[in-house]
Amino acid sequence: MGISDLIASFLQESLEETDGGVLEVQRNDLAQRFNCVPSQINYVMSTRFSPERGYIVESRRGGNGYIRITRVRVDRQTLLMQVINTLGSQVDLASARAILNNLVQAGALEENAGRSILAAVGDKALAAVPRESRDTVRADIMKQVLILQV
Template identity: 85%
Template sequence: MGISDLIASFLQDSLDTAENGVLEVQRSELAQRFNCVPSQINYVMSTRFSPERGYIVESRRGGNGYIRITRVQVDRQTLMMHVINSLGSSVDLASARAILSNLVQSGALERDMGQTILTAVGDKALSRVPRESRDAVRADILRQVLILQV
């Protein structure tokens, strides 16, 4: 298990026992606990605790800096609209996979539908689209298909 996995696991366990699904930790204490640089903590925050995965992360830097992680508990329609509105002008395949996985895990999408959408936005389905345009086309398709699911 890598350092990122250890940090994510620790944070997830702490979040599971936190009051109201909110965890507040100091970046420097985490870095010291795991004997890593603070940027490693930032990496874990951006990749494991993103809005697409159902979290809101607030951060304050400096001497008394902290990270506040909030697990978002929302109804299906609100979650779907949040995901749709947070899609940028391009989405890479890994991000599309994470978004769809979160929607399936949260119960907002059926597993079969998540797999179907992932197939539709996959590189194989977009093979005739020039590589430099795929992420933009993927975002457009993902957005439109998710709108139909709301």
Template identity: 50%
Template sequence: MNLSKEIAGMILDMLSDSGTTEIRRNDLAEQLGCVPSQINYVISSRFTPEHGYIVESRRGGGGYIKITRATYDLSTLKMHLINSIGNNIDEKSCRAHIVNLHDRGLLEDKEAAVMLAATADKSYHDVPHELRDKLRANIFKQMLISSMK
């Protein structure tokens, strides 16, 4: 298992009981035998709002990082997602949203597969590059609205 997966797994274990955990970056790095920047990398890449997490960082007083699994009712989640998409979204961010919705049980396998196909870069190869992310955002928002009714 690579170090990033090990760090993410440890944080997920800490989150499993209450959905919230506070970690001291230096302590976790020491425990895993890595540098604190590796902890930062995992948190910034795997524990993002797109993946369904809220991260708060505190400095001073020993400092800690608080990670919370975000919980929303369906209408709040829908509104949050549509607002966070804005006017443009790239394939990677779109995929993260879709996977998160699927993992939370808010999208069926088929719905997720259709959304992934409709928002993949391959679907836009005839669209001018500067318009792809805008078109993808519009399509994704409409798919979200219709799938979450």
């Protein structure tokens, strides 16, 4: 397990123990606890605690800098619409996989539906599409299929 995984697990567990789903931590304290640089904490925040994953992260830098993580609970339809609206005109396969995994984990998609959509937007399914156009086609397919899920 890498340092990012350890930090994310620690924050997730701490968040689950809080009342109201809000956790406030000192960036420097967290960096010292895991013997890493503060930018590693920033990386974990941006990749593991994003709005797409159901979190709002507020941050203040400086000597007394803190990070406040709020778990946002939204209904299935709102979450799907949020993802559809944030999908750009292109999405690479790794991002598509992460988005679908997050939707399945959040309960917005059944596991079979997530796997089916992933297969439909995978490189094997898009083999006839020129490589430079795949991310655009992938985004279009994902949007249309997710709209049907709403």
